[in-house]
Amino acid sequence: MTLDKNGITESVLQNLHDDAKNDLLRIGKGIAKSIFRPIQPSDFENAYLPITEEQGVALRQLIIDNNCKNVVEFGTSLGISTIYLADGVRQTGGKVITTEILESKAARAENNISKAGLSDLVEFRVGDAMETLNGYSKLIDFLFLDGWKDLYLPLFQMLEPCFHAGTLIYADNMDMSGTQYYGDYVLGKGATYKSQMVYKGKAMLTACAA
Ligand SMILES: C[S@@+](CC[C@H](N)C(=O)[O-])C[C@H]1O[C@@H](n2cnc3c(N)ncnc32)[C@H](O)[C@@H]1O
Numbered sequence: 001m002t003l004d005k006n007g008i009t010e011s012v013l014q015n016l017h018d019d020a021k022n023d024l025l026r027i028g029k030g031i032a033k034s035i036f037r038p039i040q041p042s043d044f045e046n047a048y049l050p051i052t053e054e055q056g057v058a059l060r061q062l063i064i065d066n067n068c069k070n071v072v073e074f075g076t077s078l079g080i081s082t083i084y085l086a087d088g089v090r091q092t093g094g095k096v097i098t099t100e101i102l103e104s105k106a107a108r109a110e111n112n113i114s115k116a117g118l119s120d121l122v123e124f125r126v127g128d129a130m131e132t133l134n135g136y137s138k139l140i141d142f143l144f145l146d147g148w149k150d151l152y153l154p155l156f157q158m159l160e161p162c163f164h165a166g167t168l169i170y171a172d173n174m175d176m177s178g179t180q181y182y183g184d185y186v187l188g189k190g191a192t193y194k195s196q197m198v199y200k201g202k203a204m205l206t207a208c209a210a
Pocket residue numbers: 041042048049050051074075076077078079080081082099100101102105127128129130146147148151
């Protein structure tokens with residue numbers, strides 16, 4: 001695996017970010033459907049819902065600066081964040097495990113990651129993260145939380161035995177409802193977890209102290 005010398009990964013990312021900008025209409029339809037019931041992943045089957053380019057660059061740098069090798073992602077969507085994570089582990093000699101509940105999205109993400117030249121660095125687990133990561137036992141260096149918000153806390157607690165001193169946990173969309181349980185839990189364990197809000201307060205970065 002070589003670095004992105006020809007800019008292939010960067011050009012795939014640029015195209016994906018451009019496509020994602022055209023998503024607003026489809027996202028609007030998903031929200032309209034969900035007025036009468038809770039929002040479900042399938043309401044956003046074609047939507048990227050991605051991190052921004054600025055966030056992606058910062059995530060990649062965090063992985064490189066902290067030499068993170070085992071990276072786990074909750075919420076692949078169409079693969080934009082996964083590409084940044086995989087581009088980071090390309091430089092640290094690591095791997096990304098990513099999980100997405102919708103098969104159609106996982107298939108499109110796999111295709112995007114292949115175009116970006118990063119397939120060797122990404123393992124897909126298709127299904128509900130609470131099942132696909134159940135029993136996971138390897139030490140995690142970097143956990144990226146970006147799936148459904150009410151699962152941040154149960155998923156974090158399920159994976160806590162895999163954390164070590166220095167594990168980083170980046171939780172996106174901390175301004176969305178459902179994340180408060182996660183925030184309360186992590187901030188309440190201040191001796192174990194040191195947290196700071198990043199990216200203009202949208203995300204929370206936590207370091208495991210022990
Ligand atoms: C905000 S999007 C992820 C965006 C992606 N991380 C990016 O920046 O490109 C959230 C994704 O989580 C998926 N998701 C929701 N609940 C899930 C679950 N229980 N297990 C796995 N994936 C889930 C949704 O289908 C959706 O594609």
